[in-house]
Amino acid sequence: xxxxxxxxxxxxxxxxxxxxxxxxxxxxxxxxxxxxxxxxxxxxxxxxxxxxxxxxxxxxxxxxxxxxxxxxxxxxxxxxxxxxxxxxxxxxxxxxxxxxxxxxxxxxxxxxxxxxxxxxxxxxxxxxxxxxxxxxxxxxxxxxxxxxxxxxxxxxxxxxxxxxxxxxxxxxxxxxxxxxxxxxxxxxxxxxxxxxxxxxxxxxxxxxxxxxxxxxxxxxxxxxxxxxxxxxxxxxxxxxxxxxxxxxxxxxxxxxxxxxxx
Amino acid sequence: xxxxxxxxxxxxxxxxxxxxxxxxxxxxxxxxxxxxxxxxxxxxxxxxxxxxxxxxxxxxxxxxxxxxxxxxxxxxxxxxxxxxxxxxxxxxxxxxxxxxxxxxxxxxxxxxxxxxxxxxxxxxxxxxxxxxxxxxxxxxxxxxxxxxxxxxxxxxxxxxxxxxxxxxxxxxxxxxxxxxxxxxxxxxxxxxxxxxxxxxxxxxxxxxxxxxxxxxxxxxxxxxxxxxxxxxxxxxxxxxxxxxxxxxxxxxxxxxxxxxxxxxxxxxxxxxxxxxxxxxxxxxxxxxxxxxx
Numbered sequence: 162x163x164x165x166x167x168x169x170x171x172x173x174x175x176x177x178x179x180x181x182x183x184x185x186x187x188x189x190x191x192x193x194x195x196x197x198x199x200x201x202x203x204x205x206x207x208x209x210x211x212x213x214x215x216x217x218x219x220x221x222x223x224x225x226x227x228x229x230x231x232x233x234x235x236x237x238x239x240x241x242x243x244x245x246x247x248x249x250x251x252x253x254x255x256x257x258x259x260x261x262x263x264x265x266x267x268x269x270x271x272x273x274x275x276x277x278x279x280x281x282x283x284x285x286x287x288x289x290x291x292x293x294x295x296x297x298x299x300x301x302x303x304x305x306x307x308x309x310x311x312x313x314x315x316x317x318x319x320x321x322x323x324x325x326x327x328x329x330x331x332x333x334x335x336x337x338x339x340x341x342x343x344x345x346x347x348x349x350x351x352x353x354x355x356x357x358x359x360x361x362x363x364x365x366x367x368x369x370x371x372x373x374x375x376x377x378x379x380x381x382x383x384x385x386x387x388x389x390x391x392x393x394x395x396x397x398x399x400x401x402x403x404x405x406x407x408x409x410x411x412x413x414x415x416x417x418x419x420x421x422x423x
Numbered sequence: 424x425x426x427x428x429x430x431x432x433x434x435x436x437x438x439x440x441x442x443x444x445x446x447x448x449x450x451x452x453x454x455x456x457x458x459x460x461x462x463x464x465x466x467x468x469x470x471x472x473x474x475x476x477x478x479x480x481x482x483x484x485x486x487x488x489x490x491x492x493x494x495x496x497x498x499x500x501x502x503x504x505x506x507x508x509x510x511x512x513x514x515x516x517x518x519x520x521x522x523x524x525x526x527x528x529x530x531x532x533x534x535x536x537x538x539x540x541x542x543x544x545x546x547x548x549x550x551x552x553x554x555x556x557x558x559x560x561x562x563x564x565x566x567x568x569x570x571x572x573x574x575x576x577x578x579x580x581x582x583x584x585x586x587x588x589x590x591x592x593x594x595x596x597x598x599x600x601x602x603x604x605x606x607x608x609x610x611x612x613x614x615x616x617x618x619x620x621x622x623x624x625x626x627x628x629x630x631x632x633x634x635x636x637x638x639x640x641x642x643x644x645x646x647x648x649x650x651x652x653x654x655x656x657x658x659x660x661x662x663x664x665x666x667x668x669x670x671x672x673x674x675x676x677x678x679x680x681x682x683x684x685x686x687x688x689x690x691x692x693x694x695x696x697x698x699x700x701x702x703x704x705x706x707x708x709x710x711x712x713x714x715x716x
Contacts, residue, residue: 216616216620217620218616218619235619236616236619236620236622237620237622238620238621238622240620241617241620241621242616242617242620244613244616244617245613246613247611247613247614247716248611248613248614248616248617249614249716250614250631250632250635250636251712251715251716252635252636252638252710252712261618261621261631262621262622265618265621265622265623265627265631266622293711293712294716295712295715295716306617309617309621310620310621313621313622319620
């Protein structure tokens with residue numbers, strides 16, 4: 162798997178006489194198999210536009226988005242998305258939500274359920290297969306969303322602020338869970354977040370974006386997730402001197418952008 | 424403050440006592456209840472009491488002879504006319520035939536309106552072409568009272584069943600179609616995007632996401648629609664009907680059989696209410712997630 166974004170720009174037309182806004186300005190980004198790329202930035206920096214571009218919901222105004230050399234024409238099961246909230250189907254049980262993508266592909270029921278059973282277990286949802294999703298807590302609902310995206314066996318998993326609506330403790334647990342799932346599945350991941358700590362902890366590569374026009378300004382290679390997966394506790398990783406130093410450096414970049422805007 | 428008899432001597436809280444003060448200030452709720460929820464509390468007892476008082480006043484007014492039976496017959500007279508029509512029928516037809524014919528007209532028109540209105544409303548919700556075509560005619564006729572176009576129905580479709588069912592159909596159709604149309608917007612854009620990102624086709628998104636998400640609003644629209652149907656029934660049975668509960672009421676009124684009129688009204692109310700209960704049950708079964716996600 163290889164995702165290539167080459168010199169991509171996205172320009173939104175100006176409404177009611179306003180000038181058009183350039184949400185993304187000549188973005189270049191490559192994601193290879195097994196990478197965990199995190200996109201971080203102040204609000205309005207175009208990180209959601211970037212994800213929508215990769216998902217295929219919007220097409221670039223110029224430049225190109227290639228998946229394994231083929232231009233992305235629209236959304237597809239090779240790039241399944243996990244949203245922040247409101248994306249589960251409340252009329253289906255946990256099992257049928259997880260199997261939803263497979264059922265869209267017309268797979269027979271036994272195959273659907275045996276595949277989803279694996280991901281229900283992986284995400285720690287065993288015992289809740291028949292529960293309606295609206296009875297679950299926010300954290301469990303997000304796990305259903307992640308399991309559902311994984312059953313589609315995507316080449317690239319797109320996470321659009323998936324933990325943004327969770328409380329702080331649940332969020333840290335979910336970060337650890339996602340890292341373990343990523344480690345075991347070997348998938349490529351593109352994560353959008355506005356939490357610096359989350360970005361540093363989870364990614365193998367960090368992309369920092371700046372607004373007006375939205376563009377990539379900094380790139381950092383990260384090794385903190387490897388430290389966690391090698392056996393260190395999450396808090397120990399996040400409290401290490403390297404982590405804190407980088408966190409402050411990245412925060413300064415983002416705060417500078419916010420001040421420019423104000 | 425000045426002018427008040429005890430101004431300056433007591434705090435406002437102490438000054439305002441009694442019922443009005445208690446109504447003006449909410450008290451802390453018991454654990455398990457939420458403070459400040461508008462309209463919280465059980466109403467069943469009060470509702471039963473209201474019905475009892477109304478029936479009692481009705482009985483009192485007639486028993487004391489304050490109103491002539493021609494205008495307000497006694498509750499016993501209503502029961503009497505119900506029993507008598509149940510046994511002997513009305514204008515040669517048993518009561519269940521009148522009820523059956525009217526129910527068939529209303530439900531026939533209702534089913535037809537759902538079969539046409541729901542797909543059309545959904546089409547209007549998802550396609551600007553369908554919306555552009557069907558919005559003007561529906562919005563044109565929707566606010567017109569059915570009685571106003573009843574004469575046209577008769578001129579065009581005669582005095583048979585067609586014009587009756589069509590009149591009821593039209594009154595049910597608009598609310599059902601508009602409900603389905605606005606129900607299309609119930610699906611969250613995240614739900615739609617998620618489905619597309621799992622490889623769904625447009626048709627799959629419509630059938631697997633938009634339609635189920637619209638179900639609560641469609642069911643509500645159906646409840647409103649059938650209500651309009653019963654409202655229009657009497658109008659539909661005004662002309663050249665020889666049976667039906669609406670016909671019974673109208674014809675009884677011409678012979679000043681007020682007790683039959685009131686009895687017919689109560690029968691219509693009872694059927695409509697039972698159907699509404701059925702729809703609510705259906706709603707709980709089909710969309711238990713309504714408003715919860």
